[in-house]
Amino acid sequence: MRLATAANEVYRASLAVSELLGCKQCGGGRGQDEELGIRIPRTLGHGPSRFIPEKEILQVGSEDTQMHALFADSFAALGRLDNITLVMVFHPQYLESFLKTQHYLLQMDGPLPLHFRHYIGIMAAARHQCSYLVNLHVNDFLHVGGDPKWLNGLENAPQKLQNLGELNKVLAHRPWLITKEHIEGLLKAEEHSWSLAELVHAVVLLTHYHSLASFTFGCGISPEIHCDGGHTFRPPSVSNYCICDITNGNHSVDEMQVNSAGNVSVSDSFFEVEALMEKMRQLQECRDEEEASQEEMASRFEIEKRESMFVFSSDDEEVTPARDVSRHFEDTSYGYKDFSRHGMHVPTFRVQDYCWEDHGYSLVNRLYPDVGQLIDEKFHIAYNLTYNTMAMHKDVDTSMLRRAIWNYIHCMFGIRYDDYDYGEINQLLDRSFKVYIKTVVCTPEKVTKRMYDSFWRQFKHSEKVHVNLLLIEARMQAELLYALRAITRYMT
């Protein structure tokens, strides 16, 4: 396994080199490989992400020292350099914290045994039918000595893990429904019961992988070369393509697609950015002047909450999950249901009454030492990350925009900030962006390249990845808040 991935790295690195050198060189190299008579898997030419052209993504070998150190750490910890890392490295500061947290969750001291951790990761990722993460963790799970039988489905796993299935389901799709009864059910299940520390570990893992699944779909992460769908054995010569041809070809195709599909003229999207900035400026200035009445403020949240459920990618075609993934979870029909639809009235979650900084952190750190600190750092970095740029503009204070995105996501989960004017969200986030956010956060498996391309057309890919980081961290925090609140209620 490790060898294979290491080879993969070398291979990738040589790819990068060969691209520099041009096709002829590259073709020559290929020929030599074949002479050995070994079937060598090849990447399917997408690069780490299907949404982001490969040339936009940092090539291994050309990174600066900080990134290099990150790659080295990542490789040392995981034995691979996965595509998620390659995409996240757009934001090295965040990546560092992310890797540290993930490493701690999966490999360092903790209440759960190693194979449980990976299995929980599989369970969580499978909820969103994220075959990418499932495949990765199936490998890891076997690597740490997990029982292959468990992989045939949740019903083959120990009762203890099966009990977790319900929490996983609710947490992934409708976290606001978590009650202390859920917690109690897990903690008091005779010989299959969880301890509080184990439960917190499991909850952190579940939320981590739910949101990571969002990232995987949101950024269109390609399968790893050693996983299904990540490689082909077809010799490049057959199709008369060299890898570099394929990638180059892809770029042009991408661009054409964007132009034709979106049919957006450059000036059009340019105005988009301008308009957004103008709105931010206005909001900044007007804020003090026109005071919305209290009632209005309150209703704005409700409106936003209600609207968020209509914001949906029109087509409701049911995607049937690939078989191998679906066996890891039951009740496939259980999906995201809008907060206030279906007549269920759930009281709004007020951040001022239960927030991460004051309450969640203390609880996590108490039951699973150090993790609270790590997650806290990660939230902070994600929330405060900015380069003060917007598309082609520099020195922009984007805090308002970031806050709007963050609060919009929390709003979708029914979490309300008393001190936020939800009218701002409508001003700053346009429809296509909302569609994207909502899809990534709630039903990541339905994200399409069209959605990715159609929001913020003038923005750089790194900025779209940045948005994704905000999305996944906000989602993780929202899920954590609900789960931890239930645990707190159970404890008191």
Added chain:
Amino acid sequence: MEKMSRVTTALGGSALTGRTMHCHLDAPANAISVCRDAAQVVVAGRSIFKIYAIEEEQFVEKLNLRVGRKPSLNLSCADVVWHQMDENLLATAATNGVVVTWNLGRPSRNKQDQLFTEHKRTVNKVCFHPTEAHVLLSGSQDGFMKCFDLRRKDSVSTFSGQSESVRDVQFSIRDYFTFASTFENGNVQLWDIRRPDRCERMFTAHNGPVFCCDWHPEDRGWLATGGRDKMVKVWDMTTHRAKEVHCVQTIASVARVKWRPECRHHLATCSMMVDHNIYVWDVRRPFVPAAMFEEHRDVTTGIAWRHPHDSSFLLSGSKDSTLCQHLFRDASQPVERANPEGLCYGLFGDLAFAAKESLVATESGRKPYAGDRRHPIFFKRKLDPAEPFAGLASSALSVFEMEPGSGNMSWFVDTAERYALAGRPLAELCDHNAKVARELGRNQVAQTWTMLRIIYCSPGLVPTTNLNHSMGKGSSCGLPLMNSFNLKDMAPGLGSETRLDRSKGDTRSDTVLLDSSATLITNEDNEETEGSDVPADYLLGDVEGEEDELYLLDPEHAHSEEPEYVLPQEAFPLRHEIVDTPPGPEHLQDKADSPHVSGSEADAASLAPVDSSSSLISVSHALYDSRLPPDFFSALVCDMLRFYAEQGDVQMAVSVLIVLGERVRKDIDEQTQVGDRVGGGPPWSSCAPSTAPAPRTPGAGESPRCAATLPPAPPAPQEHWYTSYIDLLQRFCLWNVSNQVVKLSTSRAVSCLNQASTTLHVNCSHCKRPMSSRGWVCDRCHRCASMCAVCHHVVKGLFVWCQGCSHGGHLQHIMKWLEGSSHCPAGCGHLCEYS
């Protein structure tokens, strides 16, 4: 002004009265505040804002300030404060960022007075100036603090916390212009209200958010802060740099802290999460709360002392929707439940004993733990001047000293340093250690080592014993000579210990005899070894080192094929005989061990002559006694180890454990269950099969068989010995030895001791930044960091550096340099300390 306020708030003759009581609120409270008349309290929360009158027996709702048709977020209070000079004036901080003032003197139902909507985020805290009637301060999540003059419509000045959220603001009680603010990033700032541009002083008080602070009501410079890191710290702000004077570690993040009136060192805290109790701490006694109130069923969100000059009434509001009045006399006092006695051994056997003074006084004649069974020692009792523990609980400390000389532990240090624990064949190790022990005058230990060597170092045990049996039976008459075991003067566990005096084997004729035969045998043996699987060097070692000890018994080994071997029952009677016989010549014992392996059948002939000599036969008897398969002795050895451990000599126990390795490890546990297997006899047959192959694996190598047949469970007593020994070693600063012991230990729990905290964080000596990825090259300045500051060469090998300035170099160079100078050799001006 100050004086005046004091006068007005002083208790008007009649002391406060009341009892511990609580009342139910309709909704969870977020904060409470007391009116200066101490008769009313205001409770504020997300959906509650009421004033209660505190009466003798109960709380009575006096006023509901939440009026109006629709609930407004302006009424969702995060904090509330009652003006300490004006009974009609209140201020609340709303979660939506509005600061509201209330005037109870207004005739209408709605008492709302003014509305300040300047903050963009939740306001966490509001605070009135203690003496100025119109000044209000607020701190908000948006990172700003604003000062309002209630006569004006908007803020007078704004203080920026650099976009860090403000969690608490408090006016200094004594400094008219000063206020303190605490931040989410762990900082505390001190501001002058006249200078909004920059703070007077800033320091990092906590790791993580500082949730609260409180100025000491009397001590002008003291500020208490509480943070998410579960600490309460008391800072002395009068000095140039804020100095931490006290620190209390609580069990949960600290949400509120309030100094107790009239008690200089007391403060009350409540926590943000998990823990529902209110604690009153004496800051000088940071480990046990002085008092504890346990009424609440959910986290306490607000605490207030009822009157600024009365120390016994505490009010609290909680998320469980209750308002409580606690009486100090009703508090539970954990101190009373604590065990106030402490006992500790010093390194040299001194014993310190601390107890409540009263206890010691009444029983001063008692010598509590003087009865150390290990050393019959006389204790001198010396009473230290009882350390007054802050006048709280004074305890007396007694120190019992060892009599001079008797506590000398140099033998321990010497032994630890000189013992060889690994790296050589077992026999050599035993001999070496015996020698060390003897040189230190510890004869019993020395003999134990020798015995161990005898027991474990003879190859071919089983076959030989087998033979010996038959021989022993035939020639039991020859025995008397041999029995030199004097069990009587040994401790029970050491029954088999014998006095060995190998170097002078010549004193007795029989020894001589034996010697000769021994040499004979060994010679033969050498020849034999070629064919056998015994490592030659091992045998040779034995032969050269201590010929007199090797004795061999084994003649017909030819038939001694392992499968056939069954220990005859007669073994036991024989053994007992020996045990009972009076101590004989001491030198002979050594003969007991017989190192000759006869793996091949060919030796039968060559050994025949040996058998013929009667002395040899007797030897074989001796052998026979001690010559049973090592497993036979393991119980004895375990007893011996336990004996040493019980005596307190864990050093011996651990050293033997390490040296013997797998040979005994498994038995120690086992033996606890089958304690008297040796005496009982019957289990023999059951264990014989498994022991049969043992002789094939002599020497220092572990016998894998043991691991296979008896998976060694990590035995608790062993771990205990290891940890005690390691602890002792470390207290004597024998780091290398202790590390070696950790490394050699076979117990998982012990051997991972040196796997913890193995990371060394270093700074680059050039740029002073931490070097994250590699320890030798700095990422930033791309220079090799391990340059010697004296000779400017790269240090290979031992590198010593100052933790203060990161400069360092070759050990010798630095040592030399520091003889002449106390400054850093790099010239950075740092006064380095290399110790």
